[in-house]
Amino acid sequence: MQQWDTGKSDGPAVLYHIDHDANVCIGCGLCAAFCPLDVYEMQDDAPAIVAPERCVGCKTCEGQCPVGALTITGRGPEYDPFANREKAPALPQEEQELYAEWAQTLKDLLGLNAEPVAITLVPADAPLPEVPVPAERMRYCQQVVRASKGESIMLPPNRHSCPDGTSILGMTDVPPKLASGELYILFQKVANQEAAAQMVAERPRLPQRSVDATVATPLAQAAATPDVVIVVGNAEQMMWLTMSTAYYTGERSHYHVSGFNSLCVEATLFPYTEGEMNISLGCYGCRAASDFGDDQMFMGIPRDMMPMVISGLRYLSVKAIPDSRAKIYVPRTEAE
Numbered sequence: 001m002q003q004w005d006t007g008k009s010d011g012p013a014v015l016y017h018i019d020h021d022a023n024v025c026i027g028c029g030l031c032a033a034f035c036p037l038d039v040y041e042m043q044d045d046a047p048a049i050v051a052p053e054r055c056v057g058c059k060t061c062e063g064q065c066p067v068g069a070l071t072i073t074g075r076g077p078e079y080d081p082f083a084n085r086e087k088a089p090a091l092p093q094e095e096q097e098l099y100a101e102w103a104q105t106l107k108d109l110l111g112l113n114a115e116p117v118a119i120t121l122v123p124a125d126a127p128l129p130e131v132p133v134p135a136e137r138m139r140y141c142q143q144v145v146r147a148s149k150g151e152s153i154m155l156p157p158n159r160h161s162c163p164d165g166t167s168i169l170g171m172t173d174v175p176p177k178l179a180s181g182e183l184y185i186l187f188q189k190v191a192n193q194e195a196a197a198q199m200v201a202e203r204p205r206l207p208q209r210s211v212d213a214t215v216a217t218p219l220a221q222a223a224a225t226p227d228v229v230i231v232v233g234n235a236e237q238m239m240w241l242t243m244s245t246a247y248y249t250g251e252r253s254h255y256h257v258s259g260f261n262s263l264c265v266e267a268t269l270f271p272y273t274e275g276e277m278n279i280s281l282g283c284y285g286c287r288a289a290s291d292f293g294d295d296q297m298f299m300g301i302p303r304d305m306m307p308m309v310i311s312g313l314r315y316l317s318v319k320a321i322p323d324s325r326a327k328i329y330v331p332r333t334e335a336e
């Protein structure tokens with residue numbers, strides 16, 4: 001396999017222990033086939049761990065092994081590539097207060113159960129906000145889930161465990177098995193090579209190494225100016241968010257939805273690059289890797305659209321939202 005550019009996390013980093021139980025293994029080869037970074041090679045009907053240093057802890061092999069012969073465990077804190085990096089000044093209090101007010105307005109008017117999430121993509125070599133870097137790796141979607149539950153997290157490339165997300169968000173290159181679409185066929189998410197190639201070609205991504213870290217915090221505790229705000233909610237809440245801008249423009253929204261790369265492409269990258277709000281229904285990865293409810297979906301809102309969204313929601317909440325929620329067209333029964 002050609003060398004995979006692991007982003008600005010190069011350094012001493014054998015971080016995962018791969019426990020392979022040879023007594024249980026049936027030699028099916030699925031681990032070698034599915035590992036996006038070619039950590040395994042099948043030798044004499046058994047997987048040989050030929051490149052443990054490439055492992056990003058995505059646990060794909062563990063999940064695909066039909067007999068539970070593999071266990072991937074973290075091996076403690078990793079090398080911090082940004083230990084001596086310049087830190088960004090704290091946000092001005094006025095800006096912090098504005099984000100806290102937006103968060104409260106979204107929660108109050110929509111009735112959200114989750115914190116709206118502030119996303120900042122730290123450009124290459126830019127000063128870093130003061131946000132904790134965890135000891136373990138996680139997927140970008142897991143970072144967003146945890147922020148929606150109140151945590152503030154910054155992930156440089158060597159804290160990301162999803163090769164898809166890190167390459168899409170401009171931190172690393174694309175591993176060959178993902179670039180070719182081979183892995184999506186194995187997962188049976190697309191019918192054939194043609195569909196896989198189309199999906200990969202249509203999928204936007206930021207230039208390699210243009211981003212040094214992803215930052216996700218509750219919007220009310222934003223530590224950096226957000227590029228995008230992600231709202232986690234149900235279909236009705238998404239409807240009002242959609243209507244918040246239509247309130248002013250009367251325009252229909254043209255969302256880009258695929259079921260692939262939900263939080264990284266649809267809820268983050270699209271709003272970030274296009275400056276438009278975009279809905280996402282979730283994707284295989286984010287649903288398989290999180291406890292998002294089946295009815296939860298996501299709206300990515302570029303920061304510059306937030307004043308319009310907040311203002312539109314405030315007007316809608318005067319009459320339209322309460323009337324609709326009161327089911328004014330449902331006949332009242334005598335019991336009521």
Ligand code: SF4
Pocket residue numbers: 016018034035036037038039040054055056057058059060061062072
């Ligand atoms: S955890 Fe992921 S990267 Fe590591 S060996 Fe398994 S499939 Fe490969």
Ligand code: SF4
Pocket residue numbers: 020024025026027028029030031032046047064065066067068069070
């Ligand atoms: S997927 Fe599991 S059973 Fe199949 S070769 Fe790998 S370790 Fe063995």
